[in-house]
Amino acid sequence: MSEQNKYxxxxxxxxxxxxxxxxLGPLWHDLGHMVTKEPVHDVEPYLWKWQTxxxxxxxxxxxxxxGKEAERRVVYLQNPSLLKRGLVGYGTxxxxxxxxxxxPGEMAPPHHHSQTAIRFIIEGDGAYTAVDGEKAYMERGDxxxxxxxxxxxxxxxxxxxxxxxxxxxxxxxKTMAASFFEPYEEDTYPEAPAENHSTKQFSSGAFVPxxxxxxxxxxxxxxxxxxxxxxxxxxxMSKSPDKENPFDAYAVEYINPTTGGPADSRIxxxxxxxxxxxxxxxxRHVHSSIFHVMEGKGYTVIDGQKFExxxxxFFILPPYxxxxxxxxGSDDAYLFSINDKPxxxxxxxxxxxxxxxxxxxxxxxxxxxxxxxx
Numbered sequence: 623m624s625e626q627n628k629y630x631x632x633x634x635x636x637x638x639x640x641x642x643x644x645x646l647g648p649l650w651h652d653l654g655h656m657v658t659k660e661p662v663h664d665v666e667p668y669l670w671k672w673q674t675x676x677x678x679x680x681x682x683x684x685x686x687x688x689g690k691e692a693e694r695r696v697v698y699l700q701n702p703s704l705l706k707r708g709l710v711g712y713g714t715x716x717x718x719x720x721x722x723x724x725x726p727g728e729m730a731p732p733h734h735h736s737q738t739a740i741r742f743i744i745e746g747d748g749a750y751t752a753v754d755g756e757k758a759y760m761e762r763g764d765x766x767x768x769x770x771x772x773x774x775x776x777x778x779x780x781x782x783x784x785x786x787x788x789x790x791x792x793x794x795x796k797t798m799a800a801s802f803f804e805p806y807e808e809d810t811y812p813e814a815p816a817e818n819h820s821t822k823q824f825s826s827g828a829f830v831p832x833x834x835x836x837x838x839x840x841x842x843x844x845x846x847x848x849x850x851x852x853x854x855x856x857x858x859m860s861k862s863p864d865k866e867n868p869f870d871a872y873a874v875e876y877i878n879p880t881t882g883g884p885a886d887s888r889i890x891x892x893x894x895x896x897x898x899x900x901x902x903x904x905x906r907h908v909h910s911s912i913f914h915v916m917e918g919k920g921y922t923v924i925d926g927q928k929f930e931x932x933x934x935x936f937f938i939l940p941p942y943x944x945x946x947x948x949x950x951g952s953d954d955a956y957l958f959s960i961n962d963k964p965x966x967x968x969x970x971x972x973x974x975x976x977x978x979x980x981x982x983x984x985x986x987x988x989x990x991x992x993x994x995x996x
Contacts, residue, residue, distance in 0.1 A: 666703035667924040671930035672934025679723040689731045693926035696720040706814035714910035716962040725777040732775035732806035741766040742787040746778015755814030763849025769841040789960040842878035854896040869905045871979035890961040895950035903982030904946040907974035911939040918955025926987040
């Protein structure tokens with residue numbers, strides 16, 4: 623007879639009730655929930671259409687003014703699966719993405735915070751971001767860093783609306799209870815080096831083919847990564863079949879040119895080119911991502927669900943989810959993405975595997991449709 627059988631059902635229930643009342647728990651019952659066999663999460667994939675985002679952002683331009691009625695004029699991407707848990711503003715469990723609008727003549731005042739951030743320019747020109755006083759004028763396809771706790775501001779000197787993606791590690795910092803924010807005491811931060819100084823000095827070594835060995839380091843002395851350089855490297859890579867990655871086609875990661883590590887120590891950044899009629903193979907990894915379609919038309923299959931995208935759209939890739947990309951358009955497609963891979967690698971938690979069935983391709987079981995009621 624086992625020790626447990628010495629006790630009646632009533633006595634056992636009293637024991638477990640007593641544990642609960644004293645805020646204790648039996649590990650033998652709950653170990654499987656606490657230490658799972660593989661990653662378990664509440665993040666579900668989702669996709670947002672660019673025209674819908676753009677319309678709401680433009681309407682916000684009529685409603686409020688940055689610096690006076692709001693710190694920033696941004697429409698953020700809310701993952702419905704995380705809103706159910708009360709996580710406001712989350713795209714994935716670690717990453718946030720928002721679309722910021724700056725109209726001609728406007729300025730978003732300087733501030734800094736413990737969250738690290740990237741900007742990816744979607745539409746317009748004539749505006750600049752200043753990081754610790756250094757200006758970098760923004761053009762479509764550029765990626766701008768604003769490392770954690772650096773003073774940064776934006777000003778628009780052009781003639782048309784300016785849109786860009788803000789990517790921050792909001793979920794990660796909030797989970798770590800490490801959020802700090804401070805506005806600058808003056809309307810503008812003092813100018814420092816000549817405009818685009820770091821871009822001209824360091825940009826030649828700002829990208830590396832996906833998967834190539836990198837060295838750790840932070841912060842990057844370069845904070846403006848120009849689209850023309852990324853596009854050139856991708857074009858050159860696509861001329862050589864041996865440069866093709868089976869899961870991401872032709873892809874480059876943005877790096878710190880002085881160390882070879884990621885451009886930002888907490889948010890990874892990647893640009894990939896999908897040639898026409900190209901279907902990557904499926905794989906999955908621990909890190910999560912938020913994708914923006916810079917150019918092209920196609921779809922991504924995530925855990926058997928088809929997400930159809932076109933220029934300007936955004937979509938979520940949850941952690942440890944099978945995924946593959948398909949370019950079904952007549953032109954090359956370019957996907958920009960942010961991820962939390964640098965953090966996972968630092969914590970020695972990153973892991974991935976390849977999809978082995980059906981020659982590396984998933985069966986499409988359903989097609990995603992945005993839920994306009996959320």
